[in-house]
Amino acid sequence: MILDELENSEHMDFEALQEKRSDELTELLDRRDMKQLQRRMEEMNEFDVAEFLTQIEDNRMPMVFRLLSKETAADVFANFEAPEQERIINSITDSELAGIIEELYVDDAVDMMEEMPANVVKRVMRAATPGTRSLINQYLRYPENSAGSIMTSEFVDLKKYMNVRESIARIRRIGEDKETIYVCFVISADRKLEGIVTVKDLLLNDDDTIIEDLMDRNVIFASTTEDQESVSEKFSDYDLMALPVVDTEGRLVGIVTVDDIIDVMEQETTEDFEIMAGILPSDKPYSRTGPAEMWKNRIPWLMFLMLSATFTSMILTSFEQMLAVQAGLVAFIPMLMGTGGNSGAQASTAVIRSLSIGDTEPKDALRVIWKEWRVALLCGLSLALVNFGKMLLVDSWLLHNANVTVLVAATVSLSIVFIVMFAKVVGAMLPLMAEKIGVDPAVMANPLISTVTDAVSLLIYIYIAKLILNI
């Protein structure tokens, strides 16, 4: 359909097509042509249907949702965010709800349950069959963000004594409702994972080949309690489509598929960004978070950092007299602190990211610090040089600031060198130390580094001023 329309358009533009189709749906809805709307939605990708329904802002949304066939409804439901899911649950009958729950993949059902309020969870659990209910309960017990909490139970299992023909027949029989059929898992009678076999292997081998001779025993796997970040690293390292998850006895309990890992990666990245900006991480997207909740996530670090700045104030207070002796020194404090903060943030961000993609490990600490030391020396010297010229040229000569003498310019410039070196080395060291002791290195980012370098920058500046200006 979509490609037929393209025949008449000049360029292949996916986005323009999407928009055109969304407009058509809205028009059908406004015309109340439910028959046609239903037909169109069934043809569409479930993500697009979910997007379309989310955009219907009035109370027609659940009504339109109910036009969908049972299977499409479950697929669309899985693509909704929590508020829409809740809205749908609250407007359908128990039997409709039961239909959706049974059609959902377990991982999607578990995702949903984690977000719903208690009364909705109760109603969903009542609607589910006993088997589904106990499966959901089991999955809900795995720690948050573990492999167990993101895995699903809908996989194809094979036995090693089967041949290719039997295996393909099994896939044809049970494959319809599996998250993936392309990777099949070979298990023993007591459900221990023995190997994996891909549909590619099956198709490229003779019908009579025995799975045991075909399967890859060299399986990449995860354990149920493993952190999802480590799971996603395996997908990235080994280019996986699906990863088996085993319990402590080596029994296969679920699989994680690559499409879920893409969501995990997005979520982990958002979390890193939040932590690095001094925000407590939350699973909710920005657009769905209210001001009160945002305040709750942001105020702890703001408060802590504000109070930590007391040290800087105390340093300034105790040297106030000294700084007043040489007028003009105070004016450069913000620039020095800013440069220290920025230099430290560069180093800490680079190291945090390098740790998180597995490019650097705590044992590389000496190499990292030696490298940052050299970078800092280069950066510090170039900044100092430019600053020295700028202070004499702009501040002294152009702006006639009598306070800026050659000695003052030298004081500020020399301070830059030491401040940058301190900031970069500490900025690189703190994330490494955090990783070493098992704290998330992302905490050691700009806000914290800046607060530390602020105080030290000031001390460096005051000490050098004493030395050069004899005050």
Add this chain to the structure above:
Amino acid sequence: MILDELENSEHMDFEALQEKRSDELTELLDRRDMKQLQRRMEEMNEFDVAEFLTQIEDNRMPMVFRLLSKETAADVFANFEAPEQERIINSITDSELAGIIEELYVDDAVDMMEEMPANVVKRVMRAATPGTRSLINQYLRYPENSAGSIMTSEFVDLKKYMNVRESIARIRRIGEDKETIYVCFVISADRKLEGIVTVKDLLLNDDDTIIEDLMDRNVIFASTTEDQESVSEKFSDYDLMALPVVDTEGRLVGIVTVDDIIDVMEQETTEDFEIMAGILPSDKPYSRTGPAEMWKNRIPWLMFLMLSATFTSMILTSFEQMLAVQAGLVAFIPMLMGTGGNSGAQASTAVIRSLSIGDTEPKDALRVIWKEWRVALLCGLSLALVNFGKMLLVDSWLLHNANVTVLVAATVSLSIVFIVMFAKVVGAMLPLMAEKIGVDPAVMANPLISTVTDAVSLLIYIYIAKLILNI
């Protein structure tokens, strides 16, 4: 193999197993048992072989690499980073090189070429067959980070008049060397994309079903010049395994597979982190970047921000006399600037991330600013309240700082409210404006926001001091 070993181990621990096997390989190498080493490496995952070879630091590495069979060699080669690839190319014969080039997927070959120095590129091009050479040349012409530059040409194409049996036969015939066989692309005689069909569709339907009746015409596709970030958004939205890439005439020219998208996502995230820390983005991982290159990537923003701080210095200079009248005011400048910078960074980071995952768009600007305004009011008031109490309790009462009067505490606290409100609103606005005018919003992160809020915080503080303290 790996799973047999597990039978004897108490826990299923993937990482411990990996380490044990790596140690074994090192031992085999040290014992010079090349026969056994070769056998082991052929059994292993190519990523692990590449890791093992990368860790061999002396000149035995190319020698060990040459133990690998032609096909494994190409797979391992694709898993190397640029320095190892160059080392291998420089130590193998032209015919070995030709063997690897022909076995590589085009996207991996193109990736490699983009990193190699000119003389190596020349040698590789000479070694390749004319067909491969012209394909590589064609792909190298697509803009960097476009769909064209990350796609590959190894896909299965079908015709709509084929039936399932013929399609499966075709997959069996040509599937061996394809990046994926699970999504097949239906094209017309003039190579226009008409639909897609999955192996699941093929397996779950009768042998005589015609592809035309089976294929999904509702294809998600990308154009060759589309940015890789937009391509990766499609994978995340639609849970794709592979995405067809078409030229302006709608002809299928390549496909992008999900494993490449995971690398793209990692790369894009690293780039965002770098930009947000004021580092010019580079493709090289931290551990591979030398100090001189790091200096080149870091100094531009440091320099620019240092010079921008001139404004703050000028403000301080011109109000120096006034600030000196009321001793103690200067001591709180770093805290105010820090709080402003941190507040702004929270807002800008949240908005940048929200924009980048498609959760917020520039047209939401008013809603975003209204929300940040309320969050800022809440944060500002709580910080001001705590600060007021802290200044009276700690600075005045506990530390006997005579300069801290009730009026000074009120000045500082009221300043906090306005500074936080300014910082959060500007921090949210700048990324939205950047996105609107087509600049990467990530630029509007902490370093830039801090420099802006530093100057404005100071002005707010001075103005409020004038008002309250009558100076």
